[in-house]
Amino acid sequence: MGNITLNQITKKFGEVEVIPPLDLQINDGEFVVFVGPSGCGKSTLMRLIAGLEDVTSGNIQIDGRDATETPPAKRGLAMVFQSYALYPHMSVRKNIAFPLRMAGMSKEEQDAKVEAAASVLNLSAYLDRRPGQLSGGQRQRVAIGRAIVREPAAFLFDEPLSNLDAALRVGMRMEISELHKKLATTMIYVTHDQVEAMTMADKIVVLQAGVIEQVGGPLELYHRPRNTFVAGFIGSPKMNLIEGPEAAQHNATTIGIRPEHIGVSTESGTWKGRVGVSEHLGSDTFLHIHDTGLCDLMTVRVSGEMNVHHGDTIYMTPEADKLHRFGPDGLRLD
Amino acid sequence: MSTQHSRTAARFMIAPATVLLLGWMLIPLCMTLYYSFRRYRLLTPDRTGWVGFRNYENFLTNPAFMDALVNTLVLVLGVLIITVVLGVLLAVLLDQPMFGQGIVRILVIAPFFVMPTVSALVWKNMFMNPVNGLFAYAAKAVGLQPYDFLSQAPLASIIGIVSWQWLPFATLILLTAIQSLDSEQMEAAEMDGASPLSRFWFITLPHLSRAITVVILIQTIFLLSIFAEILVTTNGGPGTASTNLTYLVYAESLLNYDVGEGSAGGVVAIILANIVAIFLMRMIGKNLDA
Ligand SMILES: Nc1ncnc2c1ncn2[C@@H]1O[C@H](COP(=O)(O)OP(=O)(O)OP(=O)(O)O)[C@@H](O)[C@H]1O
Numbered sequence: 231m232g233n234i235t236l237n238q239i240t241k242k243f244g245e246v247e248v249i250p251p252l253d254l255q256i257n258d259g260e261f262v263v264f265v266g267p268s269g270c271g272k273s274t275l276m277r278l279i280a281g282l283e284d285v286t287s288g289n290i291q292i293d294g295r296d297a298t299e300t301p302p303a304k305r306g307l308a309m310v311f312q313s314y315a316l317y318p319h320m321s322v323r324k325n326i327a328f329p330l331r332m333a334g335m336s337k338e339e340q341d342a343k344v345e346a347a348a349s350v351l352n353l354s355a356y357l358d359r360r361p362g363q364l365s366g367g368q369r370q371r372v373a374i375g376r377a378i379v380r381e382p383a384a385f386l387f388d389e390p391l392s393n394l395d396a397a398l399r400v401g402m403r404m405e406i407s408e409l410h411k412k413l414a415t416t417m418i419y420v421t422h423d424q425v426e427a428m429t430m431a432d433k434i435v436v437l438q439a440g441v442i443e444q445v446g447g448p449l450e451l452y453h454r455p456r457n458t459f460v461a462g463f464i465g466s467p468k469m470n471l472i473e474g475p476e477a478a479q480h481n482a483t484t485i486g487i488r489p490e491h492i493g494v495s496t497e498s499g500t501w502k503g504r505v506g507v508s509e510h511l512g513s514d515t516f517l518h519i520h521d522t523g524l525c526d527l528m529t530v531r532v533s534g535e536m537n538v539h540h541g542d543t544i545y546m547t548p549e550a551d552k553l554h555r556f557g558p559d560g561l562r563l564d
Numbered sequence: 565m566s567t568q569h570s571r572t573a574a575r576f577m578i579a580p581a582t583v584l585l586l587g588w589m590l591i592p593l594c595m596t597l598y599y600s601f602r603r604y605r606l607l608t609p610d611r612t613g614w615v616g617f618r619n620y621e622n623f624l625t626n627p628a629f630m631d632a633l634v635n636t637l638v639l640v641l642g643v644l645i646i647t648v649v650l651g652v653l654l655a656v657l658l659d660q661p662m663f664g665q666g667i668v669r670i671l672v673i674a675p676f677f678v679m680p681t682v683s684a685l686v687w688k689n690m691f692m693n694p695v696n697g698l699f700a701y702a703a704k705a706v707g708l709q710p711y712d713f714l715s716q717a718p719l720a721s722i723i724g725i726v727s728w729q730w731l732p733f734a735t736l737i738l739l740t741a742i743q744s745l746d747s748e749q750m751e752a753a754e755m756d757g758a759s760p761l762s763r764f765w766f767i768t769l770p771h772l773s774r775a776i777t778v779v780i781l782i783q784t785i786f787l788l789s790i791f792a793e794i795l796v797t798t799n800g801g802p803g804t805a806s807t808n809l810t811y812l813v814y815a816e817s818l819l820n821y822d823v824g825e826g827s828a829g830g831v832v833a834i835i836l837a838n839i840v841a842i843f844l845m846r847m848i849g850k851n852l853d854a
């Protein structure tokens with residue numbers, strides 16, 4: 231079981247309010263991802279849930295019981311830290327067994343659970359090594375192993391992949407998703423990475439300055455961002471946000487159109503601009519377009535190759551039904 | 565970095581320092597060795613000559629020698645145990661955030677700046693004196709008989725004084741080591757259900773093992789040659805109750821005017837110190853490997 235409910239929780243460090251009153255419901259078995267710009271309070275929120283920080287006000291319920299005053303060890307949650315936080319002087323086996331040992335479990339039971347976790351995580355060959363003798367990805371798996379042997383109600387991951395190289399990151403992303411499918415345990419996951427958020431999450435929580443801007447499934451956030459912040463934050467490259475007369479034509483203060491929803495041509499179209507930098511990725515080409523008179527820089531995605539050069543004039547046509555409209559308060563208009 | 569050329573240059577440049585240091589060490593060592601095989605008594609300086617191992621024989625069969633050996637080991641071990649245990653506890657305490665942290669830390673280091681003779685005299689006259697000392701005063705205040713520390717328990721008193729001097733050193737090294745402990749490790753242990761005591765035992769203490777090794781090695785070197793504290797407090801007495809090897813060497817050469825036997829004692833002390841060093845490196849030296 232892993233229902234977590236946050237009721238009006240706030241957090242102040244001294245005079246600074248890092249998290250203004252915040253409500254959030256996390257259901258059993260969900261994979262919830264917290265995203266947001268650096269310093270927006272993702273780690274703080276996770277540490278509040280873990281109990282490593284005290285809430286200033288409000289309450290936290292885990293499985294319907296008030297856990298606001300419960301010490302971290304009693305909350306039944308397991309955390310995987312960004313630095314892995316393995317115990318360097320213990321072997322992998324002892325690291326994984328540590329929570330069991332602290333719980334006073336018998337040696338045989340400990341061994342059985344460690345072996346089971348190690349085989350799930352492909353660590354069996356490394357059980358007698360020290361963490362210092364492992365690669366980054368293996369350390370990461372040991373940290374996850376230490377978390378799963380406790381059979382927690384929920385896992386908390388704070389940017390667990392940020393120390394890994396790109397290829398390993400893709401692999402570990404799949405492994406964690408696999409693990410979630412297998413264990414069906416609630417997971418809360420903090421990341422900077424768009425792709426991790428979009429691919430892994432059942433539910434994404436977008437935070438800015440401690441405020442939840444939107445909660446929803448990845449595609450919901452993509453198709454129906456609730457405000458201009460979410461519109462600009464979710465999706466890569468970023469959505470083009472246009473203000474002024476062009477937006478007024480659509481009865482809005484701001485209109486948004488994603489780079490992939492703009493058609494381009496060298497002959498004719500609704501908007502006109504001058505090609506700046508083009509990024510060729512092989513499968514796609516991203517064109518940065520200047521002097522449109524709409525916004526500073528417009529980004530357009532073209533499938534495959536497009537033969538344009540720096541300084542060429544180009545015409546763009548947005549797909550009308552993919553246009554997002556936002557009001558003066560930045561909220562979505564429908 | 566280390567091309568043939570740069571290595572030659574490096575050797576050339578450190579040569580003067582090496583020669584100076586070697587001279588500094590070798591000349592006294594050789595002279596000690598030389599005198600230890602000579603007859604050289606300050607009362608009869610005209611009768612000289614080679615005496616073979618006689619000086620060594622005299623020193624080793626001196627009834628004070630066994631006492632001095634035991635006292636030296638008790639002194640070193642006692643001070644090591646006290647400073648390491650208290651040092652770890654103090655370091656943990658000082659690591660906690662508290663009001664006036666900077667001042668408290670400086671106060672803790674202060675004893676280290678007091679020179680050994682002075683601090684031993686302060687302890688002897690202001691604290692342990694059975695008539696005027698603070699301890700005697702405190703004992704009288706609660707109606708007890710004042711205790712004459714330096715004559716009743718001379719070695720223990722000296723262990724106390726020396727521990728007081730070396731505690732800051734141990735605390736300081738251990739404190740810096742504690743501060744380098746990754747706070748996420750502590751938090752991970754907290755989430756893993758470890759009580760504060762098991763966190764100390766399973767995380768803090770293993771983290772400190774290397775620093776503790778350094779403290780033990782460095783302190784042993786200095787503690788084997790404690791002298792000033794004994795000279796100004798008990799003069800090695802009563803009897804030989806607080807005589808260590810260094811003090812015995814001094815007593816032989818300068819109180820009994822026998823430089824030859826004193827030198828032999830010095831050589832014996834060097835050999836014993838090396839034996840202790842080998843034992844230490846065997847036991848705890850592996851902690852220093854990365
Ligand atoms: N112990 C603390 N004392 C004071 N301020 C803190 C403390 N911890 C965090 N903060 C502040 O709280 C805010 C949120 O920090 P937090 O670590 O939660 O950000 P984050 O979203 O995890 O950022 P990042 O993505 O860079 O990890 C920051 O402005 C930070 O300066």
Ligand SMILES: [Mg+2]
Nearest residue numbers: 272273274388
């Ligand atoms: Mg963070």
